[in-house]
Amino acid sequence: MITKQKGTMDIYGDMAKKRQYINDILVSLCEKYNYDYIETPVFESSELFHRGVGETTDMVQKETYDFKDRGERDITLRPEGTAGVVRWFVENKLYGNMTDPVKVFYNEKMYRYERPQSGRMREFTQWGFECFGSDDVMSDAEVVSLAYNAYRLLGLENVTIKINSLGDNESRNNYREALINYLKPHINELCEDCKERLEKNPLRILDCKIDAGSDILKNAPKTLDYLNEESKERFEKLKNYLDLMDINYEVDTKLVRGLDYYNHMVFEVVLDDSYALGGGGRYNGLVETLGGPSTPGVGFAMGYDRTLLAIEENNINIPINNSIDVYFLYVSDTEKETAAYLTQNLRLNGFIAETDEMQKSLKAQFKSVDRFNSKYFCVLNDEDLKKNEVVLKDNKTKEEERVNINDLVDYLDMHM
Ligand code: AMP
Numbered sequence: 217m218i219t220k221q222k223g224t225m226d227i228y229g230d231m232a233k234k235r236q237y238i239n240d241i242l243v244s245l246c247e248k249y250n251y252d253y254i255e256t257p258v259f260e261s262s263e264l265f266h267r268g269v270g271e272t273t274d275m276v277q278k279e280t281y282d283f284k285d286r287g288e289r290d291i292t293l294r295p296e297g298t299a300g301v302v303r304w305f306v307e308n309k310l311y312g313n314m315t316d317p318v319k320v321f322y323n324e325k326m327y328r329y330e331r332p333q334s335g336r337m338r339e340f341t342q343w344g345f346e347c348f349g350s351d352d353v354m355s356d357a358e359v360v361s362l363a364y365n366a367y368r369l370l371g372l373e374n375v376t377i378k379i380n381s382l383g384d385n386e387s388r389n390n391y392r393e394a395l396i397n398y399l400k401p402h403i404n405e406l407c408e409d410c411k412e413r414l415e416k417n418p419l420r421i422l423d424c425k426i427d428a429g430s431d432i433l434k435n436a437p438k439t440l441d442y443l444n445e446e447s448k449e450r451f452e453k454l455k456n457y458l459d460l461m462d463i464n465y466e467v468d469t470k471l472v473r474g475l476d477y478y479n480h481m482v483f484e485v486v487l488d489d490s491y492a493l494g495g496g497g498r499y500n501g502l503v504e505t506l507g508g509p510s511t512p513g514v515g516f517a518m519g520y521d522r523t524l525l526a527i528e529e530n531n532i533n534i535p536i537n538n539s540i541d542v543y544f545l546y547v548s549d550t551e552k553e554t555a556a557y558l559t560q561n562l563r564l565n566g567f568i569a570e571t572d573e574m575q576k577s578l579k580a581q582f583k584s585v586d587r588f589n590s591k592y593f594c595v596l597n598d599e600d601l602k603k604n605e606v607v608l609k610d611n612k613t614k615e616e617e618r619v620n621i622n623d624l625v626d627y628l629d630m631h632m
Pocket residue numbers: 296328330335336337338339340341342492493494495496517518519520521522523
């Protein structure tokens with residue numbers, strides 16, 4: 217038997233319906249924020265993700281699915297959404313003549329070669345959004361507010377937004393120096409990976425899963441102490457906007473996020489202080505890194521699968537439809553032909569209609585009526601059909617009504 221790959225899943229049944237429901241909520245919310253939907257390719261040149269995400273990140277060093285295609289090109293499966301969207305932005309020269317920010321959202325499969333566990337898959341979905349062109353703190357606040365409102369609309373009232381600032385390049389570099397100097401004498405007490413990170417990507421040490429909780433990291437210098445005046449002022453402004461918008465947040469001075477491209481605001485959404493349900497931040501250097509002119513950007517990505525797990529764990533009810541509107545039962549060939557016509561006609565008019573496609577006995581067809589939880593059923597009968605009539609029965613009350621076939625759609629419209 218061929219089985220699915222480790223860290224992947226089939227999405228079907230009630231789970232598929234729940235995801236569709238959540239998707240509808242998120243799409244409609246993004247529209248309220250005037251964000252447009254975008255899809256980018258699942259595979260891109262390796263250079264895009266390696267350069268965009270950062271050669272020194274764990275994601276690029278250990279997690280990307282890299283391969284050569286049949287034309288010997290270096291290809292990578294999309295591990296995150298931002299780099300592809302930035303590539304689209306630069307390739308289409310959307311930076312020219314910007315009078316308003318360019319705002320887009322996506323809902324896409326991502327691929328990372330990680331050790332699979334609950335909430336950590338190799339193929340997973342992120343819903344995310346990006347805003348290009350504005351360096352105003354107001355757009356940082358808007359991105360946080362869109363993320364925050366998404367979780368609230370999904371019923372996850374107890375989420376907390378953790379925010380921090382890495383500051384501008386000058387502040388970030390000063391902090392980097394200070395962190396290296398602080399960590400150097402302790403390096404042998406850190407894990408093997410962190411030893412390597414010290415020179416290449418010291419900020420990443422702060423969110424190392426192995427060394428998390430160690431006193432060394434607890435006492436490490438804080439980014440906020442290294443912000444220059446401008447960056448400090450910017451962070452204060454952000455907090456002020458978040459207060460004005462009634463967004464529940466906490467400053468977390470240890471938050472740096474694993475990717476290379478962030479500056480100024482970084483944030484994460486956590487539930488009950490457990491794992492992150494999503495994260496984002498400002499990335500003013502990324503468009504330039506990927507070949508465009510210097511353009512500010514800010515964005516967020518929600519872990520869709522983890523968010524759904526959290527919804528399940530918190531017993532939040534997601535309404536899913538497990539019923540149909542009408543089931544047509546038949547015996548003769550002419551009745552079957554009418555069933556074919558009526559199901560097609562009702563479906564076209566917005567009803568969920570079903571009939572037998574397995575040559576079942578009438579008794580077995582009645583079982584299908586209940587299995588599909590049909591609101592109405594209709595036993596087609598050649599005698600009635602000669603008069604162009606059907607007898608429609610309410611499956612709950614068992615009340616029945618004789619209806620002219622031409623009036624069936626109107627009748628159902630009035631009764632449902
Ligand atoms: P990141 O792009 O790493 O900032 O991730 C953003 C969000 O995506 C995280 O907060 C998680 O909720 C989710 N996520 C990241 N990696 C995985 C994974 N391997 N499986 C499932 N969800 C993930």
